[in-house]
Amino acid sequence: MELFRIKSFRDRLSPLIVGFMLSLATALFVYYTGGTTNVYTNLMYIPIALVSSIYGYKWGLVHATISGFLVGPFMPQNVLTGTTQSLPNWIIRVLTYAIIAFIIGLFADLAHKRELKISFMLSHDPDTGLKNYEALRSENMLSEQPITFISLSVTDYQEYLGFFGYDFFQRIVRVFSDKLTEVLKPFPNAEVYSYYGLEFAVKVIHEEDEPNTENILSAIYTLNERTISVMHVPVYIEFRIGIATLSPEEVPIDGVRRSLVALRDAVRSNTRLVRFTGEMEALFKSSVSIASGFRDALKKGNIRTAYQTIHDSGSGETVGIELLARWIRDDDTRIAPDVFVPVLEKTELIHDLTDFMFERALSLSVNPEYRGKYIGINFSASDFNEQTILSLVRKAKERGVNPERIHIEITERVLLSVANIRAHLDLLHNHGFVIVIDDFGTGYSSYGYVSDLPIDVIKIDRSLIMKANTPKGFGLVRSIVDFCGKFDMVTVAEGIENKDYADICDELGIDQQQGYFYSLPEILPIMPIP
16 A cells, blocks of 8 residues: 555656646746736636646645745736735735635545545445455456465355344354455465355465465365354354466466366366366357357357156146257257356346247247247346346237246256345246246255245256155155145256156155156257247
């Protein structure tokens, strides 16, 4: 901060000199045009306003006083006759200059403080006071020494928000950030940044010494897989780390990006620490290629829809279908959904995919082949906004489609990651759409939030269905079915691959079934969007 002030002072030195030179030039001009009897003394307001607006009222008062004296007692009222100014005349002029400088400088100071406050808010996390991701992005100068970035994310921290609520979650964030800052105090070359929630970064400068990096990592790991006390409540903390090192003359934001790529791999593979590699860079470029090429693929018809049928457990009849997105390149190679969908979810492009799938659902709903059957589409967390929801409502109404035939499928994680999820679900539900929890049982399932929300259908994840042939697994699935029955929620078993599991689900009382036993996902023909 002190270096910033010195640099800022040097940057402002030129305007101060310019202001003084203008005042001196104005005084000479006044003198050689005959003295203070002429209107030219008013030109002195220009350098006074310039200095006051840049330096504030303190320096403005000093400059105004000097300027006043330049056209004050040493300046004749009339140069030709040698008439001097009266004392009240030049004193009033000095006071006038000072008042003007004070007013302009005061407003300039207030504006500067407001600017600093806004800048601080933009570059710092409001809860922890740490610099944030925006601060890292603004560091676009090339590094002179190697820099190591260590990104960490507390595992499933969204669950804390769902279980404890926002206020308590923020206390967890503050306590953990304080502890992280505390353990890194012995390392003056390490600075902590806050990304979002329980996601942080540590920037290590002058990192030519590899053991020093390992010492910093060891200090950080003293907090991993430990319990911290928050308002006397023990909270278990477990996190994953991604690490990347920049060579000199590289932009710091590249190190941030690389460490986040490594962190994502650590989270996906459930590994404590992952170091960035060239293979990850190739994966990143692939993600960029997916994001940049999606709209063109959509326009060319490379984004297709497949469907898988859903059947009644008792009769085996088809009662609905789930639409699935497929990306088929011109050479007939495919990009798997679990590769391109997560990339799209990080951008606004996911809305384009949702609109595309919804249009396909509306087209199929008026197709005689699918009359009487419901159609399920998947929603991501970013789809939950009022604009998107109202757009879907309008389109269904324009096409004359009963919203009850459209099933909106969301995961448990979406429930915990979307703010005001209840309001969004109520809006969909009140307009007649059916709300489905997909992959139920894969996360930290909570009967509490399911019973409190307008949920119509529970799709039990394949991992639970596969255990239903054991006594414990059978009992677990039975408890879900019984719970759903009490709240009039329909149950769907996912991943049914053979008749044995189909019979087990029928015995359990599961209403509907979906899986390879009944049908494989089938690509639909390209259909024009009306």
